[in-house]
Amino acid sequence: MAGVMIGIDPHKGSHTAVALDAREKRLGQLRVRASRRQVEGLLEWAGHWPRRTWAIEGARGLGQLLSQQLIAAGERVLDVPPKLAARVRLLNTGQINKNDDNDARSVAVAALRARELPELAAEDHTMVMRVWARRYHDLGRLRTQAVCRLHTVLCELVPGGVRRQLRTSQAVELVDRIVADSPIARAKLELARELIADLQRIDTQRREAKRHTARAVDASGTSITSIYGVGPIVAGTVLGYVRDVRRFPTRDRFASYNGTAPIEVSSGDRRIYRLSRRGNRQLNHAIHLAAVTQIRHRGSEGRTYYERKIAKGMGGRAALRALKRKISDTLYEHMIDDVHARDKRIGKDPGGQSGNDAISSVAGSHPDRPALRTSHSRAKANSRTATTGGVLRSGPAPDRRRTSRSAAGVQVEPRPGPRRRGHGQDRP
Numbered sequence: 001m002a003g004v005m006i007g008i009d010p011h012k013g014s015h016t017a018v019a020l021d022a023r024e025k026r027l028g029q030l031r032v033r034a035s036r037r038q039v040e041g042l043l044e045w046a047g048h049w050p051r052r053t054w055a056i057e058g059a060r061g062l063g064q065l066l067s068q069q070l071i072a073a074g075e076r077v078l079d080v081p082p083k084l085a086a087r088v089r090l091l092n093t094g095q096i097n098k099n100d101d102n103d104a105r106s107v108a109v110a111a112l113r114a115r116e117l118p119e120l121a122a123e124d125h126t127m128v129m130r131v132w133a134r135r136y137h138d139l140g141r142l143r144t145q146a147v148c149r150l151h152t153v154l155c156e157l158v159p160g161g162v163r164r165q166l167r168t169s170q171a172v173e174l175v176d177r178i179v180a181d182s183p184i185a186r187a188k189l190e191l192a193r194e195l196i197a198d199l200q201r202i203d204t205q206r207r208e209a210k211r212h213t214a215r216a217v218d219a220s221g222t223s224i225t226s227i228y229g230v231g232p233i234v235a236g237t238v239l240g241y242v243r244d245v246r247r248f249p250t251r252d253r254f255a256s257y258n259g260t261a262p263i264e265v266s267s268g269d270r271r272i273y274r275l276s277r278r279g280n281r282q283l284n285h286a287i288h289l290a291a292v293t294q295i296r297h298r299g300s301e302g303r304t305y306y307e308r309k310i311a312k313g314m315g316g317r318a319a320l321r322a323l324k325r326k327i328s329d330t331l332y333e334h335m336i337d338d339v340h341a342r343d344k345r346i347g348k349d350p351g352g353q354s355g356n357d358a359i360s361s362v363a364g365s366h367p368d369r370p371a372l373r374t375s376h377s378r379a380k381a382n383s384r385t386a387t388t389g390g391v392l393r394s395g396p397a398p399d400r401r402r403t404s405r406s407a408a409g410v411q412v413e414p415r416p417g418p419r420r421r422g423h424g425q426d427r428p
Contacts, residue, residue, distance in 0.1 A: 005019070017046075018101065024109055031100070056070075132212040133240055135209045143202045157188055228300050257279055260276070291323045
């Protein structure tokens with residue numbers, strides 16, 4: 001650990017830095033404007049402490065630009081989760097009152113006390129996949145809003161409403177047949193046409209974002225697209241948020257990061273495990289898409305695994321969670337194998353990171369952990385037979401229709417385009 005820890009509370013307009021020594025004694029404080037010279041000002045102020053480490057709150061969010069600038073300058077930067085800094089502030093003072101100075105000091109204290117905070121590295125090609133995958137999902141949310149609004153307008157123009165599943169072309173034909181006999185109806189009809197135009201524009205943008213993501217995924221040379229249900233968007237999301245899989249020593253740590261590992265809430269002689277709501281929710285959603293895709297296609301190994309869990313007495317949701325954990329383990333194995341293959345090509349020693357544990361349990365980090373059974377929180381702990389991971393490989397994809405879904409109301413589907421070979425499905 002460096003001799004001086006500098007905590008930073010980043011904002012859009014300014015950044016506040018507080019320097020502490022190993023005994024948490026305040027050595028200095030600085031506030032700089034968020035500008036082109038922000039790093040120069042911080043480095044000039046911190047020049048008195050050559051053995052220093054920077055701890056930035058939310059270094060992958062609001063503090064991302066500042067953290068990358070410090071890394072480019074050769075500095076060591078740690079990422080401090082905002083919740084951890086808030087807990088330090090509460091435990092130190094017993095209050096939740098906050099200001100920039102106290103926030104920066106809490107960030108530095110959290111970095112001094114924590115044992116395994118992630119050290120940031122310079123952004124690489126994985127960030128390209130993350131940018132375009134996020135763009136694809138953002139456009140999906142905009143499309144859902146437009147679909148819901150179109151459904152509302154059509155219900156006011158068409159007696160009895162419209163069918164829930166409606167292609168964009170069908171919506172155009174339907175609107176063209178509507179006869180508006182009043183100024184109000186004509187206004188609503190014009191609004192419907194504009195909403196359909198918005199859908200067509202968003203569909204075009206989503207296809208373009210998917211092409212950008214697919215090119216970035218292909219350029220990475222990853223093998224996770226061989227897993228059934230993992231297409232360019234799912235792969236781009238996974239690789240974009242994981243970045244370097246070697247920061248997870250085991251598949252269980254990776255499952256904890258993506259939220260597919262259960263949480264232990266045991267007390268006394270009772271061993272209880274509950275569903276995890278923690279972890280990276282974007283990554284968890286990507287794994288969920290792959291799992292649902294496998295379940296919805298008969299003949300896939302994921303569907304067979306799901307039905308086997310149902311036959312053993314699991315409920316549908318518990319079986320789905322078990323399959324998600326299985327996919328998480330398989331993703332981890334593929335990413336570790338990709339790292340080893342890349343290191344072998346460049347003649348680099350992988351450093352003994354095996355990745356493929358001798359035993360892989362869908363239940364958790366230990367073979368006897370009753371994590372994903374019929375009753376997730378009340379059943380007694382009993383041993384389970386461990387199963388090996390890595391069985392959910394891709395196969396011939398069954399015929400299906402690609403449908404864009406909305407949370408409520410009409411579903412407007414784009415025309416099915418040509419499918420790319422070598423990629424799985426992103427949407428169930």
